[in-house]
Amino acid sequence: MTQTHTGLIGLGTMGAALALNIAEKGFPIAVWNRTGSVTQAFYDGAGELAARITPADTLETLVQAIVPPRAIILMVPAGQAVDDQLAxxxxxxxxxxxxxxxxxxxxxxxxxxxAEELPFRFMGIGVSGGEEGARNGPAIMAGGSQAAWSQMQDLLQAIAARAEDGTPCADHMGPSGAGHFVKTVHNGIEYADMQMISEVYGMMRDGLAMEAPDIAPVFARWNEGVLQSYLIEISGKVAAATDPLDGGPMLDMIVDAAGQKGTGRWTAVEAQHLAAPVPVIEAAVMARNVSARRDERVAGEARFGQAGGPVDVSLDDLEAAMIAGKILCYAQGFSMMTSAARDFDWALDLPAIARVWRAGCIIRSSMLNDMAQALAEDPARNLILAPFFAGLLEGSLPALRRVVAAGALQGLPLPALSAGLAWFDLMRQARGTANMIQGQRDFFGAHGFGRLDGKDLRHGPWGNGA
Structure with a gap:
């Protein structure tokens, strides 16, 4: 038995991968799973790494195998299972x-x-990257006390992914739930990124009459430019894959109903509480919910006719639209974190968050290097106003407008790209139209309004709804 200060509970897909990662990086670890046969099978399959792994057959023997001060990582389903394990x-x-x-x-x-009076210290960390990331290097967003972070920093940074400059993609986000909050925003952006990619795929499929094998090299080419990212890369691979059963494109056989575990929804809900507009993320959540209503969509097509038809946009237009949409989405996500830092009294380091997301996580992309630099220059400035991204937007927004307009004319749904464009147009309008809303609110509710000239009259001449 190798002496260890670290234990892990829960040897499902992610837990097993993370435990192997920890052992491989030179940290002995004790492990336990509620089902004993799972623990034994994991240990038997660990190969040479088994020398650094201590399997436990009960929770008590797990704790006994760890030398104080102990650190025990929970890799169990969110919610009640965590509370039960803490108890x-x-x-x-x-x-x-x-x-x-x-x-x-x-x-x-x-x-x-x-905040509960637990007899031990507690922290929460967001881990992104799926099974591959957990095994080979995830992005890690830690929340909790500075003392807890100091205890775990060496291990967490050792197992994390490395950016191109060698920096570990693991950092302390702030107290309590800050780490899980940042992970939630990450997942909301992930939803939006995936939705925008699916929308441009739909424009290629239904607007340009392209087959999946022809779409695959388009994504591969885009992955060599500004859009270089994990999601663009795997989208090309998904489009290129062949169905082993009938030899056709695998993509064409996949049911068009997207699953979700709720983290994108949490982002949208929290954004509303924070009064932080994230319409691209909200549109992505909505689109996943609509995708699940397949029977209603079939009935809708039968009643109103099939959408689609030739669109007057180029592949270059679609690439530029994706560039613009991505910038707008990320700008909304970072702005949401600024609002959270203010409301929750967190010192969220936005450049550090962008750096953590550069490798290991699902939304990793080359663009995050430039985002980290822009946020370091002025963390309070919206990303769309940073010179580098403002320049990219000036060059790509005309294409986004053409794509959104073409989709609308042919009935091809582009909810996320459309939402991003609408948000941008609101953000660039110095004199908006909410004065009408304030007039309406004062008319029916005497809510009052501010005046452009600063004079004292705060109500309109209409009286109490008369």
Whole structure:
């Protein structure tokens, strides 16, 4: 048995991959799964890494195998399972021990757990990158006390992905639920990125009559330019894949109903609480919900006719529209985190967050290097106003307008790209139209309004709704 300060509970896909990653990086670890056969199978399959792994057959033996001060990582489903596991550890751990929820937790649950009088320390970390990331290097967003971060920093940065400059993609986001909050915004951006890619795929398929094998090299080419990213890369591979059953394009056989675990929805909900507009993310969540209503969509097409037809846009237009949409989406996500930092009294380091997202996570892309630099220059400035991104937008917005207009004319749905464009047009309009809304509110509710000339009259001449 190798002496260890670290344990892990939950040897599902992510937990097993993370445990192997930890052992491979030279950190001995004790592991336990509620189903004993899973623990044994994991240990038997660990190969040479088994020398750094101590399997436990009970929760008590797991704790006994770890030398204080202990750190135990929970890789169990979010929600009640985490609360149950914390309760089970209550009688087994001391005040210097640390329990880490590394699942997809709602940050409000993390805040609640951190505020409870647990007999041990607690922190929450967001881990992004799926099974591959967990095994070979994820992006890690840690939340909790500085003492908890100091205890885990060496291990977490050792197992994290590395950016091109060698920087580990793991950092301390702030107290309590800050890490899980940043992970939630990451996942909201992930939803939006995926939705925009699906929309330009739809324009190629239904507007340009392109088959999946012809679409694949387009994504591959885009991945060599400004749009270089994990999601663009895998989209090309998905489009290129062949169905092993009938030999046709795999993409054409996949049911068009997107699943979700709720983190994108959490982003949209929290954005509303923060009064932080994230319409591209909201549109992506809406589109996933609509995708699940297949019977209604079939009925809608039967009643109103099939959408689609030739569109007067080029592949270059679609690439530029994606560039613009991506900038607008990320600008909204970082602006949301600025609002959260203000409301929750968190010192969120936006450049550091952008750097953490450069590798390991699902939304990793070359553009995040430039975002990190722009945010370092002025964290309070919206990304669309940073010179580099303002220049990219000036060059790509005309194409976004052409794509959105062409989609609308042919009935091809582009909810995320359209939402991004609408938000941009609101953001560039110095004299908007909300004065009419304020006039209406004062008319029916005497809510009052501000005046452009600063004079004292704060109500209109219409009286109480008369």
């Amino acid at each position: 089970s550890l209550t009688a087994l751990l001391g005040p210097e021990d640390l329990v880490i929820d590394a699942g997809n937790a709602n940050f409000r649950d993390t805040d609640r757990r951190d």
